[in-house]
Amino acid sequence: PPDPSSMKISTLGGNINENSGGLRGLKYGVTRDYVLGLEVVLPNGDIIKTGGKLAKDVAGYDMTRLFVGSEGTLGIVTEAVLKLLPLPETKQTMLCLYESLEEAATSVSAIIAERIIPATLEFMDQPTLEVVEDFANIGLPTDVQAVLLIEQDGNPEAVSRDIQKIAEVCEQHGAKSVKIAHSEEEASALLTARRSALSALARLSPTTILEDATVPRSEIANMVRAIEDIARKYEVNICTFGHAGDGNLHPTCATDARNEEEMKRVEAAFQAIFEKAVALGGTITGEHGVGLMKAPYLELKVKKEGIAAMKAIKQALDPENIMNPDKVFGKASRKRVVVS
Ligand SMILES: Cc1cc2nc3c(=O)[nH]c(=O)nc-3n(C[C@H](O)[C@H](O)[C@H](O)COP(=O)(O)OP(=O)(O)OC[C@H]3O[C@@H](n4cnc5c(N)ncnc54)[C@H](O)[C@@H]3O)c2cc1C
Incomplete structure (x- = not known):
């Protein structure tokens, strides 16, 4: 059931590691809700199995949930046990x-x-x-x-x-x-x-930055209005679409990465958008993950202590930092990695 808009090109490994969601998220949930078990190769070469087909199994930590959405930073997923549903009539x-x-x-x-x-x-x-x-x-x-x-x-x-x-x-x-x-x-x-909203918007300008700030459903109107005000304030071009049922909005900026002055305003606008989303009880990413681009904003959502706890897990499983080393915790500016 999870159907990211990238479904024609994305892989199960990518979907699992990004915990992807899509148009059916409100009723059917996201990838996490369909992953019952995994086989993972750890950075030290060990191969572990997590979860499995049993409906009831609470043996130890829920490692399946830990690896789903871990953005390739903890291990390589080589097998997955997935839940299927019959097609609706x-x-x-x-x-x-x-x-x-x-x-x-x-x-x-x-x-x-x-x-x-x-x-x-x-x-x-x-x-x-x-x-x-x-x-x-x-x-x-x-x-x-x-x-x-x-x-x-x-x-x-x-x-x-x-x-x-x-x-x-x-x-x-x-x-x-x-x-x-x-x-x-x-x-x-x-x-x-x-x-095709993203592909359509991508035709507008040399660089398209698609974000996925998410707020509680009751705050959608406030958030969309705030995005419009922020776009006006920083004089940037932002269109908004998204999964209203999940409060998962995609403010998308048509810009040009070669224009340094404009990129500064785009940066400032997105910073303001993420701050507003978190202030409204939301998050900096509903489905795309943190990756490189949103690493500078992670602290807004999980605070210093949250980052310290995540880093402790990363350090324990990947002490040599060989798995996607810059992702999630890097402080790189998004300017280096804009989608064009
Ligand atoms: C046009 C477009 C539309 C999109 N729409 C959506 C959407 O609607 N919803 C949504 O949630 N996302 C969306 N995305 C984001 C992204 O495509 C999805 O999250 C997708 O699931 C990623 O899968 P992929 O195979 O492309 O992964 P990749 O981009 O190849 O990889 C994603 C991450 O997972 C890691 N990884 C991949 N395979 C494994 C593995 N086997 N083990 C460990 N780590 C692994 C990679 O190292 C990388 O960090 C969209 C992207 C595009 C380009």
């Missing part, structure tokens, strides 16, 4: 259009308050819509402030009941229009358009 997709971010954000909370957990609950702001439509050409509206892309799956009766209820809730909370996809092709075009 059916699914339905809808698009809700909004004149304001607040209405879109309050609809998200209202849907969950109705005890409906959609399989997908995605958000795109107006600048993203414009770029994605220009790229995908599927008739997305570009004259609204925000859209929610919603999918529900399951048995046909429950799906149609949920979709109807979601449409009502969205209309009650200000959706200007609610469009239900009438065919699989239409639904798949909408989801593909959302998945």
Whole structure:
């Protein structure tokens, strides 16, 4: 079930080590929720097995969880025992259009308050819509402030009941229009358009920096507004889309790494975005991991003591620091490693 937008190119080793998530995270969770056991080659050459197929097994520390999301810093994963789910019988997709971010954000909370957990609950702001439509050409509206892309799956009766209820809730909370996809092709075009948001934005400028600041669901509107204010303050171009159901937003900056003065403003803007996300009870990364680019911000989230505890684990398993040595704890500036 975890379906990172990179699914056509990513590997299981990468997914496990990044604990990747995707459009179905709200209902189905992330990679961690499907990894039952691992075989790992440790930096000293030892091969260990963690977890396994048993539903109940509490023998020792939960090493599986330790390695999932460890970004290749603790060992090499050579085998994984994964949990599978049967495919849902059916699914339905809808698009809700909004004149304001607040209405879109309050609809998200209202849907969950109705005890409906959609399989997908995605958000795109107006600048993203414009770029994605220009790229995908599927008739997305570009004259609204925000859209929610919603999918529900399951048995046909429950799906149609949920979709109807979601449409009502969205209309009650200000959706200007609610469009239900009438065919699989239409639904798949909408989801593909959302998945291609990064590729579409990447056409705008020589350098694209995609971030994944995450906040509690109730703070989405505040966070999106803060991102807009920060972009204005630092005079940088930022579009925002993301997994509204998880509060996982992707503020994405179209910039040019060759322009040093602009890059300083981009740096300052992202620093402000991460500080705001953490202040709202969120985190500096919801799914992409810390890697090189976000190492300077890790302390914002886990504090000095948290970093010390993580470093103790790293030191115990990899005393020679041979596994992805600069990742997670490095202090390198993101300027050296921008995605272009
Ligand atoms: C266009 C695009 C869209 C993306 N969308 C998403 C998204 O929606 N959700 C999301 O969560 N992420 C996303 N990502 C980030 C990333 O692609 C995913 O996290 C993906 O799971 C990484 O897998 P990979 O095979 O590309 O790993 P790589 O990039 O090759 O590796 C990732 C890290 O894992 C380590 N690693 C890889 N294999 C192993 C192994 N067997 N043992 C130990 N360490 C290992 C590497 O050293 C590296 O540090 C996206 C990336 C791109 C380029």
